[in-house]
Amino acid sequence: MAAKAFLITRPAGKADQLLASLDEMGLDYVYQPLIATQMVALKAKEQQWLLEADQLIFVSVSAVTSLQQQLEASQLKAPLLAVGETTASALKQWTGREVRFPLDQRSEGVLAMSCMQQVENQHIVIVRGQNGRELMKQSLQKRGAKVRYVQSYRRVPIALDGASLLAHWKDSVSCILVTSDEIMQQLFTLVPVSAHDWLRQRHWIVVSPRMHDSALAMGIPVANIILADNANDSALMAAICHYKRDYL
Template sequence: MTVASDWPVLITRPAGKADQLLASLDEMQLPYLYQPLITTQMVPLSGKAPSLLQQADGIIFVSVSAVSCLQQQVDCRELTAPLYAVGSTTGSLLQKCAGREVLFPQDQRSEGLLALPALQDVAGKHLVVVRGNAGRELIKRGLLERGAKVSYLQSYKRVPLPLDGQSLLDQWRQQQIQCIVVTSNEILQLLFQLISAEGHSWLWSRQWIMVSPRMRDAALELGIPEQCIFLSANANDQALLDSICQLRGSRHV
């Protein structure tokens, strides 16, 4: 759906991670344009991966891609350490793959994961974070401050799609995009890299839905006015849909 009226929203979540949100927008007949900016690719596990997983006192998965790309190379049913996920979607997939309980927070951000009771007393424990090629440093930093040993295990990488920034900007202007939904700092930074400096004034004039105070801080550094930033309760599809509806309501559309 690409209706050019009635306060259309730009959704930038990676392919495969926005299906429920887009279906809900369709069902509610809310106008949007879907344009993913990155995709994910599986990365072969390092030689130390099996021993890291076997010796871990806990394994944290940061995304659906972290689970699916590990599961393609390791049988998650053989993992014996306690399992954690940043969000409910990741947790549900991991529970299906591992066949046992996975702990995940209601607040589906790094801050929410760090608030889990099971991750408070981790001094001396070795925790493995399964992730992509970067990100989630807050999780590592928070656990290190509690005396844990933390190792990263990369199961996938995020790859920017080959896109023409000027063509995208022309399309978004034509579609009269009013609000942009971004769910990671990486996507936010990529938007400003794709669009030339001449187009940044257009980006600054949009409404933005983001998912964490850290993203808001990054947006402010990029020049987005604070009054244009709306923080979603978390990054799951229902919270993003609620934010879109709430922001639309405040615009009296």
């Protein structure tokens, strides 16, 4: 029997709804998180930045949940923005307040929002993990804003036996779903170099044009890359259904 399972690599706690949807559709999948998140303790100066900000931007659900463990929602007075709908939902659930997010659920979408146009002398705080894109900060600084990062969590690779996992995946996995460059890189780091061609021969579902370019740079053929509209569950399921319709 041909391999037809999806390899789902979303971190623990972020894949529940997606896996439930796959179960409802009767689709085969293997679930293996590759990266975990760890809360980073707020420094006193970072807490002060959050309390005094003119606008707060959250880049991920982990940014929200890690901050939630350290602050009361009532302490955040500034308008709230999120890069994506899922993050906005988590932030609204925590704070009970309105949270704005763009239709284009990327940094580019946030920068195009009306509230991001006239920001001269505003103090804007971006809550995120370590590293990540610099586009939002650089663009807002060019518009005259004073931008600071608060790192509320860090991402760490999970210790796994790549050779053992590969032996399990080889007979079942036909399509790999990844939601960050970091996860994609970790897959290639995890499995033996001798299996990199096998990875490249899978179909891949990625969540941004930037990830599409990264997949090409890793040697994955363009015909094997499916670009989801974004990283929320509905967009991922639409991409999975596209793959199911065209390839299974």
